[in-house]
Amino acid sequence: MTASTKGLEGIVATQSSISSIIDDQLSYVGYRIDDLAENSSFEEIIFLLWNQKLPNKSELDELKTQLAENMEIPDAIIDHLRSYDLSTVHPMAALRTAVSLLGLYDNEADVMDETANKRKAVRIQAQIATIVTSFSRIRKGQEPVKPKKDLSYAENFLYMLNGKEPEDIEIEAINKALVLHADHELNASTFTARVCVATLSDIYSGITAAIGALKGPLHGGANENVMKMLTEIGDEENAIPYIEEKLANKEKIMGMGHRVYRTGDPRAKFLREMSKELTKLTGQQKWYNMSVKIEDYIKENKGLPANVDFYSASVYHSLGLDHDIFTPLFAVSRTSGWIAHILEQYDNNRLIRPRAEYTGPELRDYVSIEQRG
Ligand SMILES: CC(=O)SCCNC(=O)CCNC(=O)[C@H](O)C(C)(C)COP(=O)(O)OP(=O)(O)OC[C@H]1O[C@@H](n2cnc3c(N)ncnc32)[C@H](O)[C@@H]1OP(=O)(O)O
Numbered sequence: 001m002t003a004s005t006k007g008l009e010g011i012v013a014t015q016s017s018i019s020s021i022i023d024d025q026l027s028y029v030g031y032r033i034d035d036l037a038e039n040s041s042f043e044e045i046i047f048l049l050w051n052q053k054l055p056n057k058s059e060l061d062e063l064k065t066q067l068a069e070n071m072e073i074p075d076a077i078i079d080h081l082r083s084y085d086l087s088t089v090h091p092m093a094a095l096r097t098a099v100s101l102l103g104l105y106d107n108e109a110d111v112m113d114e115t116a117n118k119r120k121a122v123r124i125q126a127q128i129a130t131i132v133t134s135f136s137r138i139r140k141g142q143e144p145v146k147p148k149k150d151l152s153y154a155e156n157f158l159y160m161l162n163g164k165e166p167e168d169i170e171i172e173a174i175n176k177a178l179v180l181h182a183d184h185e186l187n188a189s190t191f192t193a194r195v196c197v198a199t200l201s202d203i204y205s206g207i208t209a210a211i212g213a214l215k216g217p218l219h220g221g222a223n224e225n226v227m228k229m230l231t232e233i234g235d236e237e238n239a240i241p242y243i244e245e246k247l248a249n250k251e252k253i254m255g256m257g258h259r260v261y262r263t264g265d266p267r268a269k270f271l272r273e274m275s276k277e278l279t280k281l282t283g284q285q286k287w288y289n290m291s292v293k294i295e296d297y298i299k300e301n302k303g304l305p306a307n308v309d310f311y312s313a314s315v316y317h318s319l320g321l322d323h324d325i326f327t328p329l330f331a332v333s334r335t336s337g338w339i340a341h342i343l344e345q346y347d348n349n350r351l352i353r354p355r356a357e358y359t360g361p362e363l364r365d366y367v368s369i370e371q372r373g
């Protein structure tokens, strides 16, 4: 292994027909992210990722109905969420455990045929939103809100989170965020999901493993940390001195840099636009202004682009989301991509088992405990 392959940089580890990043352009199943972000509902994206084609009207209506009808979670999950001290638990840890638990209440969890896997896909995609929103409400002492069958996925997410039907601008913002985060080639959490199910383990195991990988601050956890940074900075004039100090201490700036993108993350411009609009609307422009200053500074001084997690922070903050719910919302969206990759892995499976270059001691003789110093 050379320094350049550390972290498997540049290694092509599988073939996939789900999403592609070529010359810093992202597409889902051949459709440009720019077109999808402007025009698609999240349900359309789910259908596209799982079926490799855009749905016609009746296919889309059917999926929307299935998702809305499957959103309720078993009472046992709600009881579980009430059973521990939620104030000390990160929502991503709660989500990881709750999705694993969900598998215990699905009597098809270990049925591995294609049709059962598709039914489970719908259930997991539907119920993950309800787990996140129920957790959020229960820890505030509020009752969980049941989904409504006539609402879209984005609407139901906001309705179950806030207990009231959302405004159009909120629905549009959440829908676009869900579309933009849905899939991203062989990112760390998707790779984790594929490695897990390539042992022929079940979908719940794959999604649980992926949630664990997304939680880390170098991956999905960055969005929460961006808001933490902006809050610490506090005012626009503090932004550059704060960043200079971080860089001088060799600390990473959250939401900046990417393993694959060199010129820029094509999703970031949409989130930047949304951040501009929503922070203006809510009188919180300072978060957007601060973010622009940081983005410009890092681009000029480090040559690094803002990634998807950078502006999503001020977008979600403007929508009133608790900061530690940012990454769970990412997971809600990325579940669609994880499931697509899991189904693709099952479809043409081979165990994923690379090698390690051994760098430990040479072979040596065993020393009995009495003879050890
Ligand atoms: C949805 C997503 O997962 S998008 C990514 C979300 N993660 C973040 O935003 C966390 C901050 N960013 C990072 O840590 C990185 O840019 C990653 C993890 C995204 C990609 O990392 P890698 O490709 O492994 O790059 P690596 O960490 O090796 O960095 C290469 C160089 O750029 C620097 N660098 C990379 N990102 C940053 C950053 N955000 N801030 C400061 N310096 C950075 C590194 O310090 C390193 O510099 P050096 O060569 O002088 O030591």
Ligand SMILES: O=C([O-])CC(=O)C(=O)O
Binding pocket: 183, 184, 186, 187, 188, 259, 260, 307, 308
């Ligand atoms: O692809 C990656 O490495 C990280 C990323 O942007 C994502 O998962 O959306």
